[in-house]
Amino acid sequence: MFKNSISFNISERKILLRLIDICIVLIVLYGLGAYFKFDYFTISNENWSWVIVLILYLTIFGTVFEIYDLQKSSVFQSTLPNVFLTAMVVVAVYLMTPRFTPFLPEKRIQILVFFLGILGSILFWRAIYITCISTPRFYKHVLLVGEPQHIDDIVTSLKQVDPHYNIVGFINCEPSNPIHPTLTQSYNAADLNALIAKHKVSEILVATYNSELITTELYQELMRLLERGFPIKEYTQAFEEMTYRIPVHYLGKDFYKYFPFNRNNQNKLYLLQRWIFDKGFGVCCLLVCLLIIPVVLLGNAIGNRGPLFYKQQRVGLHGKLFSIIKFRSMVVNAEQHGAVWASKNDARITAFGKFLRLTRIDEIPQCLNVLKGEMSLIGPRPERPEFVKQLAEVIPFYEARHMVKPGITGWAQVKVRYGDSVEDSLMKLQYDLFYIKKRSFFLDLNILVKTVTAVVFFRGQ
Numbered sequence: 001m002f003k004n005s006i007s008f009n010i011s012e013r014k015i016l017l018r019l020i021d022i023c024i025v026l027i028v029l030y031g032l033g034a035y036f037k038f039d040y041f042t043i044s045n046e047n048w049s050w051v052i053v054l055i056l057y058l059t060i061f062g063t064v065f066e067i068y069d070l071q072k073s074s075v076f077q078s079t080l081p082n083v084f085l086t087a088m089v090v091v092a093v094y095l096m097t098p099r100f101t102p103f104l105p106e107k108r109i110q111i112l113v114f115f116l117g118i119l120g121s122i123l124f125w126r127a128i129y130i131t132c133i134s135t136p137r138f139y140k141h142v143l144l145v146g147e148p149q150h151i152d153d154i155v156t157s158l159k160q161v162d163p164h165y166n167i168v169g170f171i172n173c174e175p176s177n178p179i180h181p182t183l184t185q186s187y188n189a190a191d192l193n194a195l196i197a198k199h200k201v202s203e204i205l206v207a208t209y210n211s212e213l214i215t216t217e218l219y220q221e222l223m224r225l226l227e228r229g230f231p232i233k234e235y236t237q238a239f240e241e242m243t244y245r246i247p248v249h250y251l252g253k254d255f256y257k258y259f260p261f262n263r264n265n266q267n268k269l270y271l272l273q274r275w276i277f278d279k280g281f282g283v284c285c286l287l288v289c290l291l292i293i294p295v296v297l298l299g300n301a302i303g304n305r306g307p308l309f310y311k312q313q314r315v316g317l318h319g320k321l322f323s324i325i326k327f328r329s330m331v332v333n334a335e336q337h338g339a340v341w342a343s344k345n346d347a348r349i350t351a352f353g354k355f356l357r358l359t360r361i362d363e364i365p366q367c368l369n370v371l372k373g374e375m376s377l378i379g380p381r382p383e384r385p386e387f388v389k390q391l392a393e394v395i396p397f398y399e400a401r402h403m404v405k406p407g408i409t410g411w412a413q414v415k416v417r418y419g420d421s422v423e424d425s426l427m428k429l430q431y432d433l434f435y436i437k438k439r440s441f442f443l444d445l446n447i448l449v450k451t452v453t454a455v456v457f458f459r460g461q
Contacts, residue, residue, distance in 0.1 A: 008138055010070060010162055010242055016133070017068050020125050022055050028121040029114070038110050053100045057090045058118075064453050065089070067122070070162070074134045079126050087119040134164070141199050143192075144170035144184070145214070145222075146207035146235070152183050154207050154235065161242045168199040173213040189218040196230075207235035209250075244415070245430035246437065248397050273441065278370050281377050285367035296327055296361065303352025306332040309365060314382035317405045322374040324382060327362040329353030341387075341421070360455055366408050378444050379407025380432040391425050398425075401432045404439070411435035411443070414450035 008016065032038065062068060065086045072078040091114055094101050105111060142158075144151060144167060155167045169185035171192060187195060195201060204225070208214060214222075226232050239247050293308075300308050310328035313321055334340075334348040349357065356362035369375040375382065380401040383391070392398045412431035416424065435443065 008133070008164075009140070013070055013133070013164075014068050017073060017125075017129065018059065018062070020129075021062065021067075021122055022058060024121045024125050025054075025058060025118055026051065028117045032113055032117050036110075036113065038105070038113065050101050053097070054090075054094060057093055058086070060449070061089045061093070062086050063449050064456060066453060073126060074130060074163075076126065076130055080123070083122050083126065084119060087115055087122065090118060091115045136166075139164045139166040140203065141166050141168050141201050142203045142205055143168055143195055143199070143201045144205050144207050144235075145173060145218070146170055147174050147209060147213065148172060148186065150207065150209060155184050157239070157247075158242065165242070168201060169195065170207075171218065173208050173210075173215075173218070189215060189221065192218070192221050192225075196225075203231045203233060203238075205233055205235050205238050240434065243430075244411070244434055245427075246433040248395070248430055248433065249426065251396070270441065274376065274444075278376050282367045282371040285364055286371065289364045289367060292361065292364070296356070299352045299355070300328070303355075304328060304331075304350045313385060314406065315385050315388045315402060316374055316382055317402060319399065319402050321385060322369065322382075324375075325365045325368055327356055327365060329356045329362045360451075363408050370408070374405075376405040376407045378410055378439075378447050379405050380410050380435070381413055381428075382406035387425075391422065394422055395426050395429060397433065398429055400436070401429065404436055409447060409451045411447055414447055414454055 065082045066072060067079060067082045067086050069082075072082060091111065094114075095104060095111065098104065105114075140162075142165060144154065146154065148170075151170050158165050158167065167184055169187050171189055172186045175188055204222070206214075206222075222232060236247055236250055239245075239250075297308055300306070307328055310326050310330075311323045312326075314324045316322045329350065330346075330348045330353055331350055340348075353362070366375060370377060383401075388399070410432065411434060412428035415431050416428050435447075
């Protein structure tokens with residue numbers, strides 16, 4: 001058996017961050033309570049529920065303020081402000097819910113110690129993580145199998161997702177052809193076992209467009225490794241697990257292998273839960289809309305100067321057209337010469353309209369579309385028919401987005417900030433198809449939390 005180096009997957013590192021956060025915070029708070037003799041930090045059989053509440057707050061607000069984002073967690077300067085915000089909000093909410101948590105402490109110094117205990121313990125663990133875990137020592141070493149002309153694109157896409165995913169090279173499936181220049185070292189099938197031992201390879205990714213190019217010799221070597229328990233994955237499978245999107249640009253005539261759209265799309269209980277949630281959200285959102293209309297009307301009169309609402313035709317479920325309604329955020333007659341892609345820093349967006357978009361307030365009137373059954377709270381964003389026709393001609397599987405109801409927010413919206421080109425639409429499509437394939441209660445909950453994060457950090461579009 002080959003001895004692999006210790007490495008962590010993306011999900012493993014996120015779980016590690018969360019678990020150690022919880023453990024170190026509880027240990028530090030317990031120690032501070034014992035040292036300073038603060039009853040506020042005492043944990044006993046009678047008040048064990050306080051610990052559950054603290055863990056819940058830490059998990060929720062840590063997710064909202066992105067302290068478990070691996071890119072930010074790997075740089076101390078990036079994670080510092082997020083951890084500070086998390087600790088501050090956790091303490092504030094914990095203090096404001098005395099029915100589920102201890103009553104307010106008698107001394108104000110206890111609140112400060114409580115805050116510093118949470119902040120200091122998480123930052124201490126982040127310093128250890130950055131110094132020890134987020135280092136080349138724990139990188140995952142991977143060997144690819146594929147054709148030279150596709151290797152660089154594959155390596156680049158994987159590196160963008162996980163910089164700790166180290167591609168040591170690739171086994172060239174076309175040794176008889178002239179070598180296409182690549183940024184990654186090319187090897188022959190005979191070098192397979194030596195490479196695994198030399199680089200302590202943890203995983204092999206088969207990334208060939210044509211499986212017939214895998215020679216009998218290479219196939220037998222891979223089979224022997226598989227029989228000995230060595231991890232061998234197909235590229236699209238690994239790509240989906242790492243990026244949470246489906247690489248439609250890589251799929252061919254056997255696309256049906258990658259789209260098992262029969263999970264929750266036909267689950268009656270899940271669909272009923274979605275329907276109840278959509279209607280409840282629609283009613284609550286409508287009440288909010290009625291409350292804020294006077295404020296938006298005033299801002300519109302000063303900063304927009306035109307109609308308050310804006311209607312636009314969009315493509316919905318199964319390609320059916322409907323009119324979406326929003327608070328207007330652009331100048332009047334913004335498209336007098338035809339449909340135009342919205343872009344970042346679009347000159348057509350008014351000053352007040354920019355505020356509406358950043359805070360997502362412009363989306364609130366879409367609750368009417370939700371109540372009418374034309375939209376859902378969560379799903380692929382509905383696109384305009386002019387753009388759908390254009391994009392469907394150049395992007396494979398684009399119209400598969402219409403298998404489910406469009407949503408006010410969605411997986412693509414919380415993962416990609418702007419989309420003003422065919423390339424951006426391709427990226428969004430990959431996330432949308434992943435959502436359609438994997439959608440569930442927990443994925444919906446994840447999207448809602450990330451939507452809150454987008455609003456908190458003003459990432460509206």
